Amino acid sequence: MAKNLESVYSSDNNMNSTTLSKDDSHETNYTAIAQSPEFKELKRKKNRFILPMSLFFLVCYITLPILTSYTTILNVNAFGDVSWVWVYSIALFIMTWTLSMIYVRKATTFDQEANDILEKEKAGGYK
Amino acid sequence: MSLIGLSFFVGIVALTLYVTYIASKRTNSASEFYTAGGGLSGWQNGIAIAGDYLSAASFLGIAGAIALFGFDGFFYSIGYLVAYLVVLYIVAEPLRNLGRYTLADMITARFNQKKIRGAAAISTLTIVLFYMIAQLVGAGALIQLLLGIDYWIAVLIVGIMMTVYVLWGGMAATSWVQIIKAVLLMIGTVIISFLVLWHFNFNIFGMFTEMKGATAHGEAYLHPGVKYTNGLDTISMMIALVLGTAGLPHILMRFFTVKDAKTARSSVIYATWIVGAFYILTIFLGFGAAALVGSEKIMGANAAGNMAAPLLAQALGGDILMSFVSAVAFATILAVVAGLVLSGASAFAHDLYGQIFKKGKVTEKEQMKAARLASVGVSVISIILALGAQNMNVAFLVSLAFCIAASANLPVIIYTIYWKNFNTTGALTAIVTGLVVALILVALSPNLWAVNGSMTFTGEPLFPLTNPAIISVPAGFIGGWIGSLIGARADQKKYAEVDVKANIGLK
Numbered sequence: 001m002a003k004n005l006e007s008v009y010s011s012d013n014n015m016n017s018t019t020l021s022k023d024d025s026h027e028t029n030y031t032a033i034a035q036s037p038e039f040k041e042l043k044r045k046k047n048r049f050i051l052p053m054s055l056f057f058l059v060c061y062i063t064l065p066i067l068t069s070y071t072t073i074l075n076v077n078a079f080g081d082v083s084w085v086w087v088y089s090i091a092l093f094i095m096t097w098t099l100s101m102i103y104v105r106k107a108t109t110f111d112q113e114a115n116d117i118l119e120k121e122k123a124g125g126y127k
Numbered sequence: 128m129s130l131i132g133l134s135f136f137v138g139i140v141a142l143t144l145y146v147t148y149i150a151s152k153r154t155n156s157a158s159e160f161y162t163a164g165g166g167l168s169g170w171q172n173g174i175a176i177a178g179d180y181l182s183a184a185s186f187l188g189i190a191g192a193i194a195l196f197g198f199d200g201f202f203y204s205i206g207y208l209v210a211y212l213v214v215l216y217i218v219a220e221p222l223r224n225l226g227r228y229t230l231a232d233m234i235t236a237r238f239n240q241k242k243i244r245g246a247a248a249i250s251t252l253t254i255v256l257f258y259m260i261a262q263l264v265g266a267g268a269l270i271q272l273l274l275g276i277d278y279w280i281a282v283l284i285v286g287i288m289m290t291v292y293v294l295w296g297g298m299a300a301t302s303w304v305q306i307i308k309a310v311l312l313m314i315g316t317v318i319i320s321f322l323v324l325w326h327f328n329f330n331i332f333g334m335f336t337e338m339k340g341a342t343a344h345g346e347a348y349l350h351p352g353v354k355y356t357n358g359l360d361t362i363s364m365m366i367a368l369v370l371g372t373a374g375l376p377h378i379l380m381r382f383f384t385v386k387d388a389k390t391a392r393s394s395v396i397y398a399t400w401i402v403g404a405f406y407i408l409t410i411f412l413g414f415g416a417a418a419l420v421g422s423e424k425i426m427g428a429n430a431a432g433n434m435a436a437p438l439l440a441q442a443l444g445g446d447i448l449m450s451f452v453s454a455v456a457f458a459t460i461l462a463v464v465a466g467l468v469l470s471g472a473s474a475f476a477h478d479l480y481g482q483i484f485k486k487g488k489v490t491e492k493e494q495m496k497a498a499r500l501a502s503v504g505v506s507v508i509s510i511i512l513a514l515g516a517q518n519m520n521v522a523f524l525v526s527l528a529f530c531i532a533a534s535a536n537l538p539v540i541i542y543t544i545y546w547k548n549f550n551t552t553g554a555l556t557a558i559v560t561g562l563v564v565a566l567i568l569v570a571l572s573p574n575l576w577a578v579n580g581s582m583t584f585t586g587e588p589l590f591p592l593t594n595p596a597i598i599s600v601p602a603g604f605i606g607g608w609i610g611s612l613i614g615a616r617a618d619q620k621k622y623a624e625v626d627v628k629a630n631i632g633l634k
């Protein structure tokens with residue numbers, strides 16, 4: 001009963017979704033997908049992108065309060081009366097915009113590979 | 128209050144009620160109520176995220192902080208913006224792929240147990256309540272100042288408006304209120320920034336030079352350290368800001384209003400551009416207020432500096448601009464509290480009532496009824512608490528909300544998606560450790576304790592930092608890790624399912 005209700009609710013979401021919904025003719029074997037070389041390869045690529053990037057922006061970010069709290073090197077003027085602390089801060093803004101654009105680009109390539117796996121699953125390729 | 132000022136307020140109220148009326152016609156299912164049927168486009172959701180996120184604390188608070196403390200006020204702008212990278216890179220897409228209405232949905236996609244859902248719902252409600260009281264107390268004080276009406280009437284007006292939006296229009300109305308507000312806020316901010324730049328002859332370097340002599344702080348105004356002198360506390364606050372956003376329930380909920388992970392991604396991009404542009408402009412708001420209004424007058428109106436932006440508008444464009452900016456601030460408050468009511472109601476009605484109490488066996492009609500009742504309940508409780516909390520320190524409540532979000536929600540989200548040995552015990556210990564450690568450390572902190580009796584309790588604070596994130600966030604992660612070591616082995620089959628769903632969006 002509960003499962004029926006569940007599917008009634010989520011079917012509403014699935015209908016206007018572009019992601020492929022699974023073929024009702026077979027039960028999805030998630031373990032088979034998870035252990036397939038193409039899924040492992042996709043995960044490896046994703047992790048190799050997301051992990052270093054995340055570390056990079058978090059380190060850049062937290063370096064700012066560390067530098068301002070324990071040194072005065074950012075108080076030196078960079079351009080006119082604009083000191084390095086402002087330059088560093090604006091650089092963090094530019095970093096945020098740049099990395100978000102890079103993410104979209106990269107994620108689009110992941111989308112294609114994810115789509116291939118979805119197609120294969122739909123065709124019954126993981127049993 | 129002038130006729131023009133009044134008409135701005137009436138205009139905003141009328142416009143938001145109109146979109147609520149439109150939305151009410153289609154809000155007839157739980158999915159419509161909580162997530163607008165998942166039918167928002169990327170740009171719509173992106174603007175709505177910005178509208179949900181840029182609270183009065185951002186607009187009035189940061190402008191005031193930069194006006195009074197120079198660079199130190201800008202720390203908030205940086206933290207709130209970079210936080211979007213955490214949302215985009217780590218949380219947004221897996222969350223959209225795994226969840227339905229709430230954060231608890233996403234965690235129970237892997238650990239389907241009542242206690243996990245219960246813990247996640249309670250941490251959600253805790254954050255919503257603290258954040259909501261902060262917004263309502265701030266709103267009451269602000270409207271009191273702007274319109275000259277009593278505090279309790281101001282809180283009631285905001286409280287009734289937010290209840291009306293959510294009760295009748297659900298997520299669709301809330302989203303459109305947030306979109307309208309974001310557009311108005313950007314227009315107001317751009318106009319003020321343009322006028323400030325004009326005042327400085329469009330010379331940014333000249334503006335910095337002039338700011339050296341414009342305040343009592345002298346050259347120090349342009350350097351960090353005017354307000355934040357404790358290094359560890361500054362770093363701790365910055366950790367809470369950057370990691371807290373990705374755990375805030377009303378922000379997370381916005382990712383369920385789009386049809387798939389790809390749209391969730393594009394909406395974060397829109398939000399990042401809008402929010403980033405806004406935070407850059409806070410420099411002009413703050414500098415302008417410091418130079419043109421002066422810290423004495425700003426602090427005379429409100430000690431925390433919250434009136435800096437409206438006063439600056441008055442100095443630049445007279446009563447008309449001030450009325451417009453005040454009306455924008457009012458819209459800002461309405462949009463944020465409506466989003467909060469909705470996320471609180473979903474934790475109550477969907478998680479606690481629908482899934483735990485009724486075990487998921489609820490009809491569509493019962494779901495809607497529960498959701499509406501919960502919305503009224505959340506609104507009434509917050510209004511009552513806000514009426515009694517008039518003299519509470521608002522900034523402390525907001526930083527507490529961010530800190531709990533970073534400590535109790537983020538560790539469990541990251542582990543659930545990325546760690547294959549994470550298990551049920553770990554999920555429970557992660558949430559509970561993060562929540563309890565954050566609450567206890569704040570209860571012992573200088574936010575509540577002062578030797579001179581200026582805070583709630585008199586005495587030496589046992590914990591020295593005002594923001595405990597530097598301890599409580601690692602505590603949440605370590606709690607989840609230890610729990611996973613103690614608990615039963617993780618169900619690898621279930622993780623394979625979650626891993627596949629999160630990564631390729633299989634339904």
